[in-house]
Amino acid sequence: MPSDPQPAPYLPDPRIESLAGWIGDPVPAADFPRRQLRWRNDRWAAAVGLDGFDETRWTDHFAGFAPLPGNLPQPLALRYHGHQFRTYNPNLGDGRGFLFAQMRDGKGRLLDLGTKGSGQTPWSRDGDGRLTLKGAVREILATEMLEALGVDTSKTFSVVETGEDLWRGDEPSPTRSAVLVRLSHGHIRIGTFQRLFALEEKDHLEALVAYCLENYPGNLPPGDAPGRDEPAVILLHQVVERLADLAAAWMVAGFVHGVLNTDNMNISGESFDYGPWRWAPRWDARFTAAYFDHTGLYAFGRQPEALLWNCQQLAIALRPLAETAPLVAALERFGPLYQQAMGSRFTWRLGVASRGVESDTALIQAAEKAMVETGLSPEQFFFLHRGGRNAGDDAFGVLLSARAPTAGTDDPFWQQDAPPGVLIEEVERIWAAIDQHDDWSELHAKVSAIRELGSRLGDAPDPAQA
Known part of the structure; x- marks a missing residue:
């Protein structure tokens, strides 16, 4: 799979404190009327030694934001500027989130716990500092799918429904609210510089x-x-x-x-x-x-x-x-x-050998042409041709056949009618079940299918080893 994160003890290491006087502002978390746990990522909680929390302690820390032992005494809303659609904006910063804690995983990497929807900060401008529950569900799906596909991504660590009605111009309102916690490799942005x-x-x-x-x-x-x-x-x-x-x-x-x-x-x-x-x-x-x-x-x-x-x-x-x-x-x-x-990742997802930049580029160009002509989604295309299967007589098929390794393609997973995916229609269907019936089973079934895809694909190429 993307390798399962290895369990590790809790190792607090709030390194950001050395910069705290000028990189951010101490802020309080919002006081939410309700704390209903909807999602906890036990795979990654184990990697930072936080999987032993019961539900009460979990929500105390990840919805009430009681400080974790030995960690930041108060959340820190980070300051930054940025180009937004190429227009420079100096009035930015964490407007509905903050850095809550830092710790090491079993590999010694510094990781952050940051939030979205945790309340107003000095950088909120006219925003309410909140997050819709739909936005949190969408982030679960995005991060799980990207992780399965070998993308270095933040992990959705926790989602707690908070019991407020939110009004948004781009979705039916009022809508349900949540606070989300992300596990990330850091929150230093280009805009910070x-x-x-x-x-x-x-x-x-x-x-x-x-x-x-x-x-x-x-x-x-x-x-x-x-x-x-x-x-x-x-x-x-x-x-x-x-x-x-x-x-x-x-x-x-x-x-x-x-x-x-x-x-x-x-x-x-x-x-x-x-x-x-x-x-x-x-x-x-x-x-x-x-x-x-x-x-x-x-x-x-x-x-x-x-x-x-x-x-x-x-x-x-x-x-x-x-x-x-x-x-x-x-x-x-x-x-x-x-x-x-592109070459190493494209051939990895196809399940065939990389043969260097020039050869891989030719394969990619032929594959792109084939995808455009067939109208297949990338998910369908990579699934259909995993391991060099179903190679036709077009330019892509010829190049693919030369690399086809048949081992593993008889796995029942690759014999399904279609791969798991999260096109917008599926996202909306999953959200409708939650919104209308409080039915979370489709979300959990989708995440299980996505993680199974990740286990079959295995680890993506490591650019540091290239």
Whole structure:
């Protein structure tokens, strides 16, 4: 499977406290009228030593936000700026969420527990600081499916229904409310760096670079890279590597995030902050997820471009700490890294061997043409041709046949009529059962099917080993 996270003891490590004086604001959580546990991710709770909580203690910590032992004494709403649809906005920050705790998992990685829908903060502007229950259900589905498809994603850790009626302009109202807790590799955004650059806080910018390098370690730049010993240059190389792989991961998953603003880009390279996401019903570069994306800026096929543009904004923010040339050299790696990640991830999902960038690119181009011509969704296409099965006599079929490994394709899982997926019609059907009948069985059945898909696909290629 995506390897099940290994159980580990609870190891609190609130590293963000060293930056707390200028990276965020201490805030109280909302006092909700009700705390009804709807979802707990015991797989990942075990990975951070929190699976032993009974329901009362769980909701005390993840809806009442009583501090976890040895952790942050008070939640921290983080400050950041960002480009929103390429327009710079300095009036951003955690408006309905906060960083609640940090801890280590069994591999020693620093992980964050952050929230969505936990109440108003200094950055709420005119918002109510709340989350709809439908939004929480959608995030469960998005994160579970992305995890199964090998995408580095935040995990939906907890959902508690909170008993408030919310009014929203983009869904029938009043609607039910919830507070969601995410488990993430971090909450430092490109927009976090942009804020420090805009405010000319060079010392804090330098401190944030050091914090990221220490707590989110990655590869060193190539040996011939200019400025490869400079912290800001090292960080940009790492972010370029991570976001190039993330772009490829989304494309191979057939996933459209919808809102790729710089404040939604985590420097850890982790996919997070799920709003109007969709899975593409067919391979269409123009397909958009957000109804308000009128120009298709963040359309399916433009996602790699968007992530590169965001890396460029990080490079600009790091300019007080490094010369231009080494930063540009880091950015120039994005294209080749993306092509390499596309090849390794595409062949992984097909269940065939990767044969290098040039050969894999030819296979991908033929597959894209075949998907467009057949109208199959990416889920259907990869499922139908798993292990090189059902290769026709077109260009894609010829290239696929040369790589076909028949082992494992007789597994009953691959003999089903269709793979599990979360196209919008299924999302709406699952939500309708919850909204109209308080029936959560379809959600749990879907998550079980998604996790079974993940177990059959196994671990995705690790870009750090490429």
